[in-house]
Amino acid sequence: MLDIADELNRWCAQGRDFAVATVVAVGGSAPRQPGAALAVDADGTAIGSVSGGCVEGAVYELCGQALETGESVVERFGFSDEDAFAVGLTCGGVIDILVTPVRAGNSSVDSTNRETLAAALTAAAGGEAAAVARIVDGPAELIGGALFVRPDGSFSGTLGGHPELDRTAAGEAGALLDAGRTETVEIGADGSRCGRPVVLFVESSVPPPRMIVFGAIDFAAALVRVGKFLNYHVTVCDARPVFATAQRFPEADEIVVDWPHRYLDSQELDGRTVLCVLTHDAKFDVPLLERALRLPVAYVGAMGSRRTHLDRQRRLRDVGVTELELARLRSPIGLDLGARTPEETALSIAAEIVANRRGGTGVPLTGAHTPIHHDTTPSLGRIDSVA
Template identity: 65%
Template sequence: MLNIADTLHSWCAQPRPFALATIVQVTGSAPLPVGTSLAVNADGQAIGSVSGGCVEGAVYELCRQALAEGGTPVRTRFGYSDDDAFAVGLTCGGELDILVRRVDPQREHSLSRALSVAATGEPAAMVQVVHGPPGLLGRILPVFGDGSSYDETLGGERADQAVAAQAHAHLAAGRTGLVDIGGDSATCPDRLSLLIHVNAPRPRMLIFGAVDFAAALSQAGVFLGYRVTVCDARPVFATAARFPYADEVVVDWPHRYLDQASIDARTTICVLTHDAKFDIPLLTRALTLPVAYVGAMGSRRTHEDRLRRLREAGVSEEHLARLCSPIGLDLGARTPEETAVSITAEIIAHARRGSGTPLTWSGGPIHHPYEVSARPRP
């Protein structure tokens, strides 16, 4: 849903009913993750996508039907179809469960408010019932970074509070996710499956070393949706003019900046300094942090010398195993721009558990099963 939050917010302001179709379950190979939505307004205008094209027409018609008839939200499964040219289905071999519902902004003020917050980029979550009693199916409870209003959206204040606690945990991790709750008197009598849509701040990419490779990498990082910081202790090189794509350029010793930087499990750290007096204190700290990726540039000789120095500094073998060095995938890259592609390709493969091998050399599904998580927002 948050992939089209800006447009949904404007539609809520009109206000006219629209239909919302959301992926609530993915099995096997599928092009888009849980939480992605397509919406259709009263004029027939469609935004978003749920399959990259395979079943868009069928979902569009379900949305038009929901707009015309209203009623209980409908959950529909689309599976594999290839034998019949006129059959509706996925050609990638996976299965999608899609929940389609009519939204009336005049009645759903909490949804409008949540979309408003999401459109500004502020932390917010929308908890959507994707399986449960017909009377609750499709309902949405907004949860904001500074709290939530418990209006008995999910059947009672106690249920709202229990769901909000789950949503705050997902907000803290920056992850969209599916959870089951209820079936007991402590929360709510009905057992519910919930999709928690999370609008989290952009993940961070920390680039240490104000070199030409950092300029290209900062541009690639912004393109992928990261909030990019370039840090270097040398003020003559660490300037905004040299790194126009970075969100911020910091003049400080790398390890000292990292000690006070805000990081989370989505943060990537790229060390491009090529200098032991910067690298070793920085990596000694970075390799112990709960971040997504730590990579360091250098030749294989530099890498071996770096490992020796890190061991002498007391870094354990367990922590050394987290270091991606020499940084990047083997693409034969030479220019800064090619090297940036090499590095970001490794970051993506690392995050998605990809092998990094050409698809022509591998078997099995092209799309790896999604870890349901918030995608970086540009």
């Protein structure tokens, strides 16, 4: 749901009633991940997607029913070998969908849920960290409630059960929000660890991950475009003001004129950040990489020939970088695509970043026996009993 927060936030501001269908669990080769959403308003307007087209029509109908009845429902969709025309996923995967009506003024429950979800949507649309927690498997009276959980641990809304359930759920959601993760967890219906179990789905929305590109060269301009396409907040940093300009990098979120290592020292980075060093100049590279390889970031890559790489390694060892730290360096940067142009090189770098993030091998899928999707996603678990 939070992946379409901008549009849903506008719908809330306009006073529209709508129902939102959210992927809460997947199995096999499902096309969309937990958190993907499709919403339908009272006029029949639809936004978003839960399957890339396979089951959109059936989910659209479920949203219309939820708007009429005011009841939330969890439905399973999967591939059927027996009936090739059945509603299902042709890719062979299985997805569980939670459909929630968001209506104004029909009841106190409707009003509370709408206020809760509207507040979460406003936060997510404004670039703030936010989490929404909802029960997807448990007593029928608990399906449909929602909590909006903030980074400081405060929360609003209710799941509709024991007050301790709300507090426990908020604690679980806060931990997942801190890690930027969307997944299911099992808790007790009374908020304890030993009570009747229910499955809680926590959807987290955090600001986009950062990509910092060091070196304002033509290859950097292409990498900025690809980084934005992959939804990174992209910064270009170079110590040379004549090159680091908004005119040369119009799609960058930020242009910084500073020595790369000094800028890096000033930043608070998280485990999703990727650092791309394109300067291939020892006076910039060495002090920058000496610091970068000791940071808990997702990816550190450096451009240059194999000869440059060997010389860079020697210089880094000379300043005390350990072999374990050097092993984190992706250099020469990118996958072997035979790239020559800046655009091809940017694609090569982006492919390596995605493979590193998702656990991919980078080998062709044709003839391979590796999984197409490497993500660790919420399992279907106890939701098997639903639908």
